Amino acid sequence: MxxxxxxxxxxxxxxxxxxxxxxxxxxxxxxxxxxxxxxxxxxxxxxxxxxxxxxxxxxxxxxxxxxxxxxxxxxxxxxxxxxxxxxxxxxxxxxxxxxxxxxxxxxxxxxxxxxxxxxxxxxxxxxxxxxxxxxxxxxxxxxxxxxxxxxxxxxxxxxxxxxxxxxxxxxxxxxxxxxxxxxxxxxxxxxxRPVEADAGAIGGTGGTHEFMVLADSGENAVVHCSGCDYAANMEKSECRPQVIDDSSPEGKSKLVSTPGVKTIENLSEFLAVPKSATIKSLLYQGDDKIFLVLIRGDRTLNEIKLNNTLGGFVSLQLASSELVLQTLGCEPGYVGPVGAPDGLLVVADQEVPLMKRAACGANKPDHHYVDVVPGKDIRIDKVLDLRMVEPGEACLKCGAPLKEARGIEVGQVFKLGxxxxxxxxxxxxxxxxxxxxxxxxxxxxxxxxxxxxxxxQNHDDNGIIWPMPIAPYHCIIVPTSNKDSLVVETAEKLYQELKHLRVEVILDDRDERAGVKFKDADLVGYPIRVTLGSKTLANGQVELKERKSGETYLVRVEDLSQEVKTRIEKALQC
Amino acid sequence: MxxxxxxxxxxxxxxxxxxxxxxxxxxxxxxxxxxxxxxxxxxxxxxxxxxxxxxxxxxxxxxxxxxxxxxxxxxxxxxxxxxxxxxxxxxxxxxxxxxxxxxxxxxxxxxxxxxxxxxxxxxxxxxxxxxxxxxxxxxxxxxxxxxxxxxxxxxxxxxxxxxxxxxxxxxxxxxxxxxxxxxxxxxxxxxxRPVEADAGAIGGTGGTHEFMVLADSGENAVVHCSGCDYAANMEKSECRPQVIDDSSPEGKSKLVSTPGVKTIENLSEFLAVPKSATIKSLLYQGDDKIFLVLIRGDRTLNEIKLNNTLGGFVSLQLASSELVLQTLGCEPGYVGPVGAPDGLLVVADQEVPLMKRAACGANKPDHHYVDVVPGKDIRIDKVLDLRMVEPGEACLKCGAPLKEARGIEVGQVFKLGxxxxxxxxxxxxxxxxxxxxxxxxxxxxxxxxxxxxxxxQNHDDNGIIWPMPIAPYHCIIVPTSNKDSLVVETAEKLYQELKHLRVEVILDDRDERAGVKFKDADLVGYPIRVTLGSKTLANGQVELKERKSGETYLVRVEDLSQEVKTRIEKALQC
Structure with a gap:
C-alpha cells in the first residue's frame, strides 16, 4: 500500500x-x-x-x-x-x-x-x-x-x-x-487478566469471568493476587474479615454529645479514635424494602454485593432524607443501629461482629454512642460480606497480598443455565x-x-504503539527525500522486496517533509519504521526503528528485508 | 469438517x-x-x-x-x-x-x-x-x-x-x-449479462448498467443481440419503428358500429384486420397531468419509457374511469384519439405516424373509427419511443435479431453526477x-x-449444483458403510489426504444409510462426491461423481486425492 x-x-x-x-x-x-x-x-x-x-x-x-x-x-x-x-x-x-x-x-x-x-x-x-x-x-x-x-x-x-x-x-x-x-x-x-465477575442481572446459574485489558485508564477496578492466579473484579471480590487487635476489656455503651459531627471522618477526629473503631450506618431502600446496613467506618460498602446477597433488587439506593426521618426519627448524618425499630432488617458486614467496641450514630442530632458492643448493644439480623476489598489485603485463596489494577472489559464468559x-x-x-x-x-x-x-494500553505521547499482531501494517518505509533518486529508488526496491516476502508493508511516498512523515508514522503506530536518508544510504545503510522501544539500528540495505521479516515473525510468535 | x-x-x-x-x-x-x-x-x-x-x-x-x-x-x-x-x-x-x-x-x-x-x-x-x-x-x-x-x-x-x-x-x-x-x-x-438499464428515479447524469444472472425464473426481462454485444433491460431497450407493408391507398375515416367490442382483440376479430392495424388509446395520469397515449394495437406500452420521456412523474397510472368519463365523455373501453379535446396532450409511439390506416376507439360506446390516418385524422402532439421491444426485432446497433432472456439483477453500476x-x-x-x-x-x-x-441458475430436481468457486465445500466423501472397517478407514485416510492438499473437503461420517447421505450430498450440491463402497473398494477403487454432469468415474484409491484436486483447480480456473 x-x-x-x-x-x-x-x-x-x-x-x-x-x-x-x-x-x-x-x-x-x-x-x-x-x-x-x-x-x-x-x-x-x-x-x-x-x-x-x-x-x-x-x-x-x-x-x-x-x-x-x-x-x-x-x-x-x-x-x-x-x-x-x-x-x-x-x-x-x-x-x-x-x-x-x-x-x-x-x-x-x-x-x-x-x-x-x-x-x-x-x-x-x-x-x-x-x-x-x-x-x-x-x-x-x-x-x-x-x-x-x-x-x-x-x-x-x-x-x-x-x-x-x-x-x-x-x-x-x-x-x-x-x-x-x-x-x-x-x-x-x-x-x-480474566477476573471473577458479578453475574448481576443477567441471572443464570452463576459462574462468570470478565476479561480485562489492563490499563491505567480502565474504568473497572480489579484485584489480583501476588501469590496465586486469583483475580476478580473489585465489585465481586470476596473479602476475608480483618480483626482489629484490641486487648482492652469491653466497655459499656454510653451516649455522648458530638456537636456538629455528621461524618465518620468528623467522628474519628472528635473522639480521637481510628475510623476502624467506628460503625457506618446506612439506611437503604431496595425496591419497596427498607433495611439498615452496618459496616466498619474505614471500609467502603460494595452495593453490588449488597444487592446480590439480599436477592437482587431492580432498584437499590440510599434512603431519602424523608424516609430516614420517617423510619429513624433523625436526619441521615446521625443514623445508628442502637435501638433499631423491631421491624427493620439490620444487615452487617462480617467485620462488624468482630469489633469489641465501636462508636456509632444515635439517631439523635449531635449525639453518638461510644463503646458499643455489636451483638450486645446492637441487634444484627444478618451477617454478610458487604465491603469492597482493598489492595494489600490477604488473598482468600493463598494469603498473599492482593494488588489493585485498572482494567477495560473486553470479554465475558457466562453460564446462563x-x-x-x-x-x-x-x-x-x-x-x-x-x-x-x-x-x-x-x-x-x-x-x-x-x-x-x-x-x-499501548500508546505514548507521540501516538499509538500497535502490538504486532493487530497492527494495520507491520512496517512503514519512509524515504526522507523525494528528490534523491537513490533514496526514492531504494525505497521502492525495499518495498517490493518486503511485499515479495509477504510482509505487510506500506510506503510513505507522499511529497511531504520527513518530519511530517515521522510524526504520522509514530501517530498511526506502525511497529517498525524503515528510514532512508541520503547520508546513511550513501554508506549503503538504512535506519530501522522500533516504535515500542524507540530503539534504532543501522542495517545494510541488502540485509534489511530479512531483518524486518525476522523481527516481525519473532514478535508474532510471542 | x-x-x-x-x-x-x-x-x-x-x-x-x-x-x-x-x-x-x-x-x-x-x-x-x-x-x-x-x-x-x-x-x-x-x-x-x-x-x-x-x-x-x-x-x-x-x-x-x-x-x-x-x-x-x-x-x-x-x-x-x-x-x-x-x-x-x-x-x-x-x-x-x-x-x-x-x-x-x-x-x-x-x-x-x-x-x-x-x-x-x-x-x-x-x-x-x-x-x-x-x-x-x-x-x-x-x-x-x-x-x-x-x-x-x-x-x-x-x-x-x-x-x-x-x-x-x-x-x-x-x-x-x-x-x-x-x-x-x-x-x-x-x-x-451486463445490460443497459433505466436510470429511473435515482437521477444522476445517466449511464447505468444492471448485471443480470440469467435464469428462467428471473424477474427481469432482458433482450440481447445475437450479432453484437448489445443487451438491455427490456424496460430500457430502445426500439426501431417497424413499418407494416401496405400498398393500398389511404382510406377515409368513418365511424362504424361495433357492438360489445371493448378490447383490441375484440376489435381485430370484429373488423377482421390484424391488431397491427389498430391503435390502442390509453388515457394516463402523471401526478396532476393528463395525457392520451397512442400505440399500435399489437404492441405493449412501456410505462417506464413513458414516464422517463415525459419528465419523470412521482406517480404514473392509467386514468380512473371517472377521469376518462370526465375528460373524454366515455368509459375506458372506448377511448380514442379522433377529436381529442384541444388542451389534452396526445403522445404517440413512433410507429403510429407510420400507419397508413388504422382502427381506433371513438370515445363513444359500441363504436369505433376505421381507416383513420394518423396525423391527418388524429392530432399528435409528440412522437416518442414508448413501446416494449420484442424478441426477434432487429438490434438498433447491428440489425441482427434480438433475443429475450430472463435475469436476476445482482449488481448495478450508476453515474450519480x-x-x-x-x-x-x-x-x-x-x-x-x-x-x-x-x-x-x-x-x-x-x-x-x-x-x-x-x-x-444452477439446480436440478435433486438440489443445488454449486459452481465450484462458491461451493461451501468442494468435495464430500461418503462412506456407504459404518461397519466395513476398510471403508471407514479409507474414508478417513482420503479425508486427511485431501485436507493436506488444502482441498475444501467434508466427510459424511454420520451413522445414516447411504441413500440418506447421497440425497443430502445432492441437495446441498457439493461439486464432487467421492463414494466408498465395500465392493469397489475391495478392488482398490472409489467412485468419483460430478454433481453437475452426473458423470461417475472409478478411480484407484491412491490416485483419488490428486484427481480430485486437479478437477477442482481446473474448475476454479474457468
Whole structure:
C-alpha cells in the first residue's frame, strides 16, 4: 500500500469531542470518523485492525468447535416477549416498527434468536454440545455515548452460545471458551487478566469471568493476587474479615454529645479514635424494602454485593432524607443501629461482629454512642460480606497480598443455565427419552472495543504503539527525500522486496517533509519504521526503528528485508 | 469438517412458505432459517457461500484501487434531510428514534454517509479519484418480503462510491467498476449479462448498467443481440419503428358500429384486420397531468419509457374511469384519439405516424373509427419511443435479431453526477484553485442475493449444483458403510489426504444409510462426491461423481486425492 493512495487523514490537534486517549488517537491517526453520537465509520486502517482481531477471534472459536452463523440484527418483539425481556429491557434497547406496525428491536445480544433457532433444530442429546457464534454489529442506546469505540451505540461483537446436556457439559464448554479467550487476547498482544465477575442481572446459574485489558485508564477496578492466579473484579471480590487487635476489656455503651459531627471522618477526629473503631450506618431502600446496613467506618460498602446477597433488587439506593426521618426519627448524618425499630432488617458486614467496641450514630442530632458492643448493644439480623476489598489485603485463596489494577472489559464468559431454553422451549431428548432443557452459556468479545483497549494500553505521547499482531501494517518505509533518486529508488526496491516476502508493508511516498512523515508514522503506530536518508544510504545503510522501544539500528540495505521479516515473525510468535 | 459436527439440518419436504426454487432449496439444504418475515439466519454452510462471494468481491474492488471502509448501519435523519431524501423516501425506509427522540434510519444505501465523510476529508483534486466501499447489511422494508434471500428486508450488499474531478474521471471509474463486476460474476461461475438499464428515479447524469444472472425464473426481462454485444433491460431497450407493408391507398375515416367490442382483440376479430392495424388509446395520469397515449394495437406500452420521456412523474397510472368519463365523455373501453379535446396532450409511439390506416376507439360506446390516418385524422402532439421491444426485432446497433432472456439483477453500476456532492457540499479545489463539486458514481453488488441467483441458475430436481468457486465445500466423501472397517478407514485416510492438499473437503461420517447421505450430498450440491463402497473398494477403487454432469468415474484409491484436486483447480480456473 502507498500512503499517497490511502484515506488516512491524520490530525495534529486533539479533537475537542474526545475525552479518552484511545478516542483521541483513533481520530488523530485517521482510523475512525464520527457519523453521529455513538456511531462511527471505520476508515481503511481502522477496519484493518478490526478485521485482524476478528480473524484471531474466528480462528480460536473454530478451534474449539464453534460453528459460525450470522443472525439478523433486527429481531422481532415476539421472541423478546417470549423470553420476558421485552418489558424489562430498558431504554438501552433500540425499538422500531415496520410498515405493518409490527415491533422489532436492534439486537443488543442474541439469546432469543439463537434459542429460537436451536429449538427448531435440536431433538436429541446426540446433537449436543453445540457451539454457535457470530461476529456482528450490536446496538445499545447509551444515555451518554462517548469515549469513541469504548462505549458506542453500534459496535462489533463476537457472541457465542453453547448448548449442553447438563451442568457438567456447560462447565466443559465454559472452560473451552475461557481458554479460547485467553488465547485470543494473548494473540492480540495484550496484557490482560480474566477476573471473577458479578453475574448481576443477567441471572443464570452463576459462574462468570470478565476479561480485562489492563490499563491505567480502565474504568473497572480489579484485584489480583501476588501469590496465586486469583483475580476478580473489585465489585465481586470476596473479602476475608480483618480483626482489629484490641486487648482492652469491653466497655459499656454510653451516649455522648458530638456537636456538629455528621461524618465518620468528623467522628474519628472528635473522639480521637481510628475510623476502624467506628460503625457506618446506612439506611437503604431496595425496591419497596427498607433495611439498615452496618459496616466498619474505614471500609467502603460494595452495593453490588449488597444487592446480590439480599436477592437482587431492580432498584437499590440510599434512603431519602424523608424516609430516614420517617423510619429513624433523625436526619441521615446521625443514623445508628442502637435501638433499631423491631421491624427493620439490620444487615452487617462480617467485620462488624468482630469489633469489641465501636462508636456509632444515635439517631439523635449531635449525639453518638461510644463503646458499643455489636451483638450486645446492637441487634444484627444478618451477617454478610458487604465491603469492597482493598489492595494489600490477604488473598482468600493463598494469603498473599492482593494488588489493585485498572482494567477495560473486553470479554465475558457466562453460564446462563436454562433461563432462555426453558422460556422458549429449547429441549432435547436424553439417552432415556426424557425431555430436558438445553443448558446454555454465552460468551462475548467486544471486538471493536478491543481496538480501543489496545490503544489505552499501548500508546505514548507521540501516538499509538500497535502490538504486532493487530497492527494495520507491520512496517512503514519512509524515504526522507523525494528528490534523491537513490533514496526514492531504494525505497521502492525495499518495498517490493518486503511485499515479495509477504510482509505487510506500506510506503510513505507522499511529497511531504520527513518530519511530517515521522510524526504520522509514530501517530498511526506502525511497529517498525524503515528510514532512508541520503547520508546513511550513501554508506549503503538504512535506519530501522522500533516504535515500542524507540530503539534504532543501522542495517545494510541488502540485509534489511530479512531483518524486518525476522523481527516481525519473532514478535508474532510471542 | 465432519458432517456429524455440522449444523446442517436438511429437509425432505418443500417448505410451504417458500415460493421460488432458491428459497426452497436454501431451506431444504439447511443454508438459512427464517427468523421473521424477510429476516434470515445464515447457518454455517450458507455463511460459507456468503463469505466466498464477499471475498471475490473484495479482491476485485481492491484490484481497482477501492479502499474498504465500514460505515454505520444506523444513520442520522439530519443527513437525509440535507440530501432531501428523508421526505421523499417512502415506506421502504426503516425509521426509528433514539432515547433522546432523535430520528434515525437503517441505511438502504449510504450516499449521505459517504458524502458526509468525504466532504470532511477532501480538499484538493490531488486526492481524487477516490473509491471507497464497504460490505455490509442493508435494510429495505419491503411490503411483501418473500422469495428468501431474493427479496429480504435485511440483506448484504457491497456498495462502492467513486469521487472524481470531472465527468471524464467518472467515466473512467465507471468503466473500472463495470470491468470489476464482469470479473466478479465470472469468478463466481455464473452466466450473466451486463445490460443497459433505466436510470429511473435515482437521477444522476445517466449511464447505468444492471448485471443480470440469467435464469428462467428471473424477474427481469432482458433482450440481447445475437450479432453484437448489445443487451438491455427490456424496460430500457430502445426500439426501431417497424413499418407494416401496405400498398393500398389511404382510406377515409368513418365511424362504424361495433357492438360489445371493448378490447383490441375484440376489435381485430370484429373488423377482421390484424391488431397491427389498430391503435390502442390509453388515457394516463402523471401526478396532476393528463395525457392520451397512442400505440399500435399489437404492441405493449412501456410505462417506464413513458414516464422517463415525459419528465419523470412521482406517480404514473392509467386514468380512473371517472377521469376518462370526465375528460373524454366515455368509459375506458372506448377511448380514442379522433377529436381529442384541444388542451389534452396526445403522445404517440413512433410507429403510429407510420400507419397508413388504422382502427381506433371513438370515445363513444359500441363504436369505433376505421381507416383513420394518423396525423391527418388524429392530432399528435409528440412522437416518442414508448413501446416494449420484442424478441426477434432487429438490434438498433447491428440489425441482427434480438433475443429475450430472463435475469436476476445482482449488481448495478450508476453515474450519480453531483446530486449528493452538491446537496452536501462535497467540494474540492481544482488545479486553478476553483472550488468544484465531486462527480460521483455508485456501484452495488447484492452479495446475499447472488447466492439466491446462483441457485436459481444452477439446480436440478435433486438440489443445488454449486459452481465450484462458491461451493461451501468442494468435495464430500461418503462412506456407504459404518461397519466395513476398510471403508471407514479409507474414508478417513482420503479425508486427511485431501485436507493436506488444502482441498475444501467434508466427510459424511454420520451413522445414516447411504441413500440418506447421497440425497443430502445432492441437495446441498457439493461439486464432487467421492463414494466408498465395500465392493469397489475391495478392488482398490472409489467412485468419483460430478454433481453437475452426473458423470461417475472409478478411480484407484491412491490416485483419488490428486484427481480430485486437479478437477477442482481446473474448475476454479474457468
Amino acid at each position: 502507498l500512503v499517497s493512495q490511502l484515506l488516512n487523514p491524520t490530525l495534529r490537534e486533539v479533537p475537542a469531542e474526545a475525552e479518552v486517549i484511545s478516542h483521541q488517537l483513533m481520530l488523530r491517526a485517521g482510523l475512525i470518523r464520527k457519523s453521529a453520537s455513538g456511531f462511527y465509520t471505520y476508515l481503511p486502517l481502522g477496519l484493518k485492525v478490526l478485521k485482524k482481531i476478528e480473524a484471531i477471534v474466528r480462528e480460536e472459536m473454530d478451534a474449539k468447535g464453534g460453528q459460525e452463523v450470522l443472525m439478523p440484527i433486527m429481531q422481532p418483539a415476539e421472541l423478546w416477549k417470549e423470553s420476558g425481556r421485552w418489558d424489562v429491557y430498558g431504554a438501552e434497547l433500540f425499538r422500531l416498527k415496520d410498515r405493518h406496525n409490527r415491533e422489532f428491536c436492534l439486537g443488543p445480544t442474541h439469546e432469543e434468536i439463537i434459542t429460537d433457532l436451536v429449538r427448531g433444530e435440536i431433538r436429541s442429546y446426540k446433537q449436543l454440545p453445540m457451539l454457535l457464534y457470530q461476529i456482528q454489529n450490536k446496538y445499545r442506546d447509551e444515555r451518554r455515548p462517548r469515549f469513541g469505540l469504548m462505549r458506542g451505540r453500534e459496535f462489533v461483537m463476537k457472541d457465542l452460545y453453547s448448548f449442553d446436556r447438563d451442568e457438567a457439559g456447560l462447565h466443559e464448554s465454559y472452560q473451552k471458551m475461557y481458554d479460547a479467550y485467553c488465547r485470543i487476547f494473548s494473540r492480540c498482544g495484550l496484557t490482560f 436454562t433461563k432462555y431454553s426453558k422460556a422458549l422451549g429449547a429441549n432435547f431428548l436424553d439417552e432415556n427419552g426424557v425431555e430436558k432443557s438445553c443448558v446454555m452459556g454465552c460468551y462475548g468479545v467486544g471486538v471493536s472495543r478491543t481496538i480501543a483497549a489496545a490503544i489505552e | 465432519l458432517v456429524s459436527q455440522l449444523l446442517n439440518p436438511t429437509l425432505r419436504e418443500v417448505p410451504a412458505e417458500a415460493e421460488v426454487i432458491s428459497h426452497q432449496l436454501m431451506l431444504r439444504a439447511g443454508l438459512i432459517r427464517k427468523s421473521a418475515s424477510g429476516f434470515y439466519t445464515y447457518l454455517p454452510l450458507g455463511l460459507k457461500v456468503l463469505k466466498k462471494i464477499e471475498a471475490i468481491v473484495r479482491e476485485e474492488m481492491d484490484a481497482k484501487g477501492g479502499q474498504e471502509v465500514l460505515m454505520p448501519i444506523m444513520q442520522p435523519a439530519e443527513l437525509w434531510k440535507e440530501s432531501g431524501r428523508w421526505d421523499v423516501y417512502g415506506a421502504e425506509l426503516f425509521r426509528l428514534k433514539d432515547r433522546h427522540n432523535r430520528e434515525f434510519c437503517l441505511g438502504p444505501t449510504h450516499e449521505e454517509i459517504i458524502t458526509d465523510l468525504v466532504r470532511g476529508e477532501i480538499r484538493s483534486y490531488k486526492q481524487l479519484p477516490m473509491l471507497l466501499y464497504q460490505i455490509q447489511n442493508k435494510y429495505r422494508d419491503e411490503r411483501r418480503p418473500r422469495f428468501g434471500l431474493m427479496r429480504g428486508r435485511e440483506f448484504v450488499m457491497k456498495d462502492l462510491y467513486s469521487f472524481d474531478r470531472d465527468e471524464a474521471g467518472l467515466h473512467e471509474s465507471y468503466q473500472k467498476m463495470y470491468d470489476a463486476y464482469c470479473r466478479i460474476f465470472s469468478r463466481c461461475g455464473l452466466t450473466f 453531483t446530486k449528493y456532492s452538491k446537496a452536501l457540499g462535497a467540494n474540492f479545489l481544482d488545479e486553478n484553485g476553483v472550488e468544484k463539486s465531486c462527480v460521483m458514481g455508485c456501484y452495488g453488488v447484492g452479495v446475499s442475493r447472488t447466492i439466491a441467483a446462483a441457485i436459481e
